[in-house]
Amino acid sequence: MVSDEVLRELSDFIHHEARLCDESRYAEWEALWTDDGHYWVPRAADHDPEKQVSHINDNRRRIHTRVHQLLTGTRHSQVPPSPMRRVISGIVVEDIEGDDYLVGANFMLLELAVQSTHDLHLWGGRTTYRLRREGNRLLMALKKVVLVNADEPVPNLSFLI
Amino acid sequence: MRIEHAPPVDYDRLIKKDRIHSALYTDPAIFDEEMEKIFHHGWVFVGHDSEIPNPGDYVTRQVGYEPVIMSRAKTGKVHVIRNRCAHRGNKICTLDAGNEKVFACPYHGWVFDLDGKLLDTPQPDGYGPDFDKSANGMAPAAQVEVYRGFVFASLNHSGITLDQHLGRAKELLDRCCDLSPEGELDLTAGWLKHRFKANWKMLPENDCDGYHVDTTHSSFMTATDSQAIDLIQGKSDPVVRDWGNGHIEIDFAVAYRQRGNPFEWFGRMSPAKLPNYIAAMEARYGKEKAHHLFCSGPPHAIIFPNLFIGELNVVFYYPISANECVQLYTPMLLKGAPEVNKRAIHQTEGAVGPGSFLIPEDVIIAERNQAGLAARPEWLDLSRGLHREYQEDGLTVSHMSDETVNRAFYKRYKEMMQRNLQAAA
Numbered sequence: 001m002v003s004d005e006v007l008r009e010l011s012d013f014i015h016h017e018a019r020l021c022d023e024s025r026y027a028e029w030e031a032l033w034t035d036d037g038h039y040w041v042p043r044a045a046d047h048d049p050e051k052q053v054s055h056i057n058d059n060r061r062r063i064h065t066r067v068h069q070l071l072t073g074t075r076h077s078q079v080p081p082s083p084m085r086r087v088i089s090g091i092v093v094e095d096i097e098g099d100d101y102l103v104g105a106n107f108m109l110l111e112l113a114v115q116s117t118h119d120l121h122l123w124g125g126r127t128t129y130r131l132r133r134e135g136n137r138l139l140m141a142l143k144k145v146v147l148v149n150a151d152e153p154v155p156n157l158s159f160l161i
Numbered sequence: 162m163r164i165e166h167a168p169p170v171d172y173d174r175l176i177k178k179d180r181i182h183s184a185l186y187t188d189p190a191i192f193d194e195e196m197e198k199i200f201h202h203g204w205v206f207v208g209h210d211s212e213i214p215n216p217g218d219y220v221t222r223q224v225g226y227e228p229v230i231m232s233r234a235k236t237g238k239v240h241v242i243r244n245r246c247a248h249r250g251n252k253i254c255t256l257d258a259g260n261e262k263v264f265a266c267p268y269h270g271w272v273f274d275l276d277g278k279l280l281d282t283p284q285p286d287g288y289g290p291d292f293d294k295s296a297n298g299m300a301p302a303a304q305v306e307v308y309r310g311f312v313f314a315s316l317n318h319s320g321i322t323l324d325q326h327l328g329r330a331k332e333l334l335d336r337c338c339d340l341s342p343e344g345e346l347d348l349t350a351g352w353l354k355h356r357f358k359a360n361w362k363m364l365p366e367n368d369c370d371g372y373h374v375d376t377t378h379s380s381f382m383t384a385t386d387s388q389a390i391d392l393i394q395g396k397s398d399p400v401v402r403d404w405g406n407g408h409i410e411i412d413f414a415v416a417y418r419q420r421g422n423p424f425e426w427f428g429r430m431s432p433a434k435l436p437n438y439i440a441a442m443e444a445r446y447g448k449e450k451a452h453h454l455f456c457s458g459p460p461h462a463i464i465f466p467n468l469f470i471g472e473l474n475v476v477f478y479y480p481i482s483a484n485e486c487v488q489l490y491t492p493m494l495l496k497g498a499p500e501v502n503k504r505a506i507h508q509t510e511g512a513v514g515p516g517s518f519l520i521p522e523d524v525i526i527a528e529r530n531q532a533g534l535a536a537r538p539e540w541l542d543l544s545r546g547l548h549r550e551y552q553e554d555g556l557t558v559s560h561m562s563d564e565t566v567n568r569a570f571y572k573r574y575k576e577m578m579q580r581n582l583q584a585a586a
Contacts, residue, residue, distance in 0.1 A: 041516055043351055053350045053492055053506050056516035069384035069518055076377065077521035116528035117358050151257065153356035153487040156524055157516035 001093045002101070010103050010131055011091045013138045017129075018088055018107070021160035024081035029160060030067045034132055034141040039063050041161060045126075045146045055150070055157055070158075076115065077158040083112045084159065094128070100141060103129045111159060121155055124148050170194065176575045178568065179544035183534040186360040192483040199466050199577050200225030202317045204326040206468035206477050207231050207241055209348035210310045217260045217275060223479040224316055229302070230254055230264070231312060234275040241302040241314040242277035253299065257352075264299065277301050309338045310346055311468070320580075329556070330408035333460045337470060340454055341495035342441035348475055350506055352489040353514035359527035361480035364488060365463045365570055367523050368471060369409045371401060371561035372545065377526050381518050386429075399561040401546075402553075407465030407573025409566035414457035426458030426472050427501070428508060435500045459493065463566075465573050473505045474513050484531060490514050543567050 002010070013032075020029040033039075041056040042049065049057050058066055069075050086109035095102040109123040130142035145161050147154070170191055175182040185191055199205075205224055208231045212220050219232040221244055228244035230253070244252055246266040253264045253273070263280060264273040272281040277299035282288060302314040306323035311334055313323050327334070338344050367373065375382070399413045417425045424430040432439060432455075442451040463469050469476040470493070478488045492509035494502040513520045534541075546563025559565040 043353070047351075050503055050506065051350065053353055053490075053509050053514070055353060055510075055514055057507060057510045062511065065384050065518070069380045072380040072383045074383070075380040075522070077525040115525050116532065119358075151351075151354070153354035154515050155356055156521040157514075158521040161516075 001096065006101075007091075007093065009138065010093065010101055013131060013140075014088060014091060014103065014105060014129060017140065017143075018086050022084045022086055024070070024078070024084075024159065026067045026070045026160070030063065032140045033060060033063055034134070034139045035060055036141060037063055038142045038144075039066075040142065040144045041150070041157065042144070042146060043151045055147075055154075056161075075158065077156050078115065080114060082114060082159045085110055088127075099133045101129075101131045101133075103131055105129075109161070113155065119155075123161065125150070170578075172575050172578050176571050179547060180540045180542050181571055183539045183541060186362065186531065186534050187483055189483050192360075192480070194578060196225040196480065198580060198582065199574070200316075200480070201227065202315065202580075202582055203319045203466070203577060204304070204313045204315050204321075204323055205466060206464060207305075207312045207314045209346065209475075210239055210307055210312055211345075211347045211349055212258070213239065215260065217262055218258075219254065219261065219275070220258045221254050221256065224302075224314065225480070227316060228252060229314075229316070230299070232264075232275045238276070239305065239307055239312055240276045241305045241312070241316075242299040243301075243316075245299060246271055247273075247279060247297040247299060248282075273299050309334055309344075310348075326406060327464070328405050328408070330404040330406065330462070330464060333404065333408065333410060333462045333464065333470065336457065337459045337493060339446075340442075340459060340501075341497055342438070342445050343496040344445075345496040347494040347496055347502075348491050350492050350494060350509075352491045353509075355488045355490070355515045355520065355524065356481075356485070357488070357524045357528055358485050359524070359531040360483055361467075361478055361486040362570075362574075363527040363530060364478050364486065365409070365466070365469065366567050367527065368469045368476070369401065369411050369461070369463055369566040369570075370564075371399065371411050372564070373526070377522050378519055380522070385518065400558050401561055401563055401566045403557040403565055403569035404462070405556070405569075407570050408463060409465075409569050410460055410462035411561055411566070413461055413561075417458060418453070418456045421456060423452065423455035424458070425456070427504070430504065434504075438495075438498045438500045441497055463570070465570065466577075471513070472508075473501075474509050476513065488520075490520075543571070 017032055037060045039058040042054045070078055086107050088105050088107045091105040093101055094104045106126050111121045113119045113121060125145055125147040128144040131138045132141045175185055207222055208220055213233040216233050216235045219230050222229050222231055230242050230244045232240050234240055244254055246253055248269060248271050251266050251268045253266055270283040274280050279294045279297045302316045303318040304315040306313055338346055399416045402410045402412050423432055459472055461471050467477050473493045474490055475493050476490050478486055480486050490513040492505040511518050543564045546559045546565055550557050550559040550565050557565055
């Protein structure tokens with residue numbers, strides 16, 4: 001669907017975004033978003049977010065609020081930030097719509113809940129990204145994360161997933 | 162429940178007027194007794210009838226240690242039955258929700274009606290003439306009652322009616338339903354489920370604790386323009402109120418009404434965004450009563466022991482062990498109010514749930530609290546506001562930061578735990 005060069009560019013973006021999440025580099029992460037960005041963690045892949053409640057369903061304004069809250073230094077559920085590392089695999093371009101690439105990938109994430117229990121949490125699922133070419137760079141218009149256990153009881157999700 | 166022959170716990174020693182002992186949060190034997198006396202022999206919130214609108218609809222739930230099914234029979238009646246085959250104990254339904262004509266066990270094929278009655282046993286000649294089908298159903302809860310859509314059950318007989326259990330706190334549920342132009346709620350947007358490692362009682366304590374907000378949630382106050390800021394920082398006068406039987410409330414509405422602005426509780430929503438809702442409410446209630454409802458909003462209250470109404474969020478919890486709990490959240494949708502409901506879903510996402518802006522802090526604090534309980538001295542202070550409580554309309558009321566509500570919760574808790582179930586039976 002795309003050239004090797006474009007696929008490389010898209011996967012580099014995705015790995016960079018993942019690293020900013022892993023390292024809780026909030027402001028740099030926020031700068032990856034388009035003005036209409038949508039950060040979405042539904043309870044099932046096919047849910048209508050206007051009818052079913054989601055874990056996270058941030059419009060661009062709420063993405064800013066989320067980052068602002070994390071940057072206060074008193075978001076206790078992420079003080080200190082969870083040490084994290086994630087593995088992303090199987091990156092595929094699923095569709096192209098104008099300047100947007102819809103890209104899918106699976107992930108596994110280790111998150112250490114260092115704020116309280118020191119439990120090591122294993123998260124996993126599939127992420128869909130809408131990556132948009134604006135000028136000479138890519139930005140993120142959608143990050144939809146469907147957890148394998150999205151509709152099960154999960155621990156705090158206040159880090160960047 | 163484990164089979165134990167430990168000496169009975171003396172709750173008079175553990176629960177004082179101004180303090181409680183940390184064993185209440187950590188001792189597995191006390192947890193067992195809570196499950197038996199509060200969750201298996203007392204009224205608990207199970208679900209809402211809007212979750213199962215059609216015959217055959219069901220949801221699965223946990224009440225204490227027991228998995229249950231809340232189902233709607235062909236008659237339209239709501240039932241709460243054990244999720245367990247009467248034959249060998251197989252769990253019948255494993256999904257969160259579904260629709261079935263009957264409940265069929267996948268092990269030997271026993272078939273049960275939607276109300277739990279045994280309908281059929283394959284190869285029935287294997288059971289003799291004394292086999293009593295009526296005694297081999299999926300055992301129903303001893304008491305099931307619905308109040309304005311809220312389904313409550315007591316698995317074994319509680320000794321009191323739901324009306325007696327709710328008492329004056331019915332008013333709190335009325336305040337939710339009355340916000341709908343049709344007088345009814347829809348809890349149909351699904352449940353967010355949140356697991357954490359703290360004792361279940363930390364939740365009701367925290368939910369009606371007006372003292373923690375300024376510190377625990379300071380990051381939220383900084384990052385958002387919350388209507389709560391003025392109230393919490395003492396520029397107005399919310400109160401806490403003991404409704405009796407362990408039902409407790411932070412009454413923000415007192416302060417909202419003093420200020421006279423509609424929808425402060427709804428993130429200070431502009432009335433211009435809700436024209437159809439306002440018209441429908443005024444048509445039902447008249448202008449004056451509608452304005453009163455718009456100013457007051459829903460309550461912020463606990464219905465003992467496991468239901469929390471927090472503005473437009475409905476919350477309940479499953480204890481897992483002395484050290485672990487699951488909390489579930491759904492937006493309170495108002496029938497006939499689509500303008501409110503689409504915003505309510507997004508407010509729930511912002512306020513409660515594992516990824517929200519508020520509850521993750523409460524959870525981390527609860528987990529740290531659980532860890533801290535291991536340290537001595539072993540008492541937790543509950544004395545705040547004892548000197549300034551007062552009576553109003555027959556109920557105990559105090560400043561919103563006072564532990565009047567926690568004391569009220571533990572008063573009911575102690576009554577429940579000191580019951581002698583064998584004598585009652």
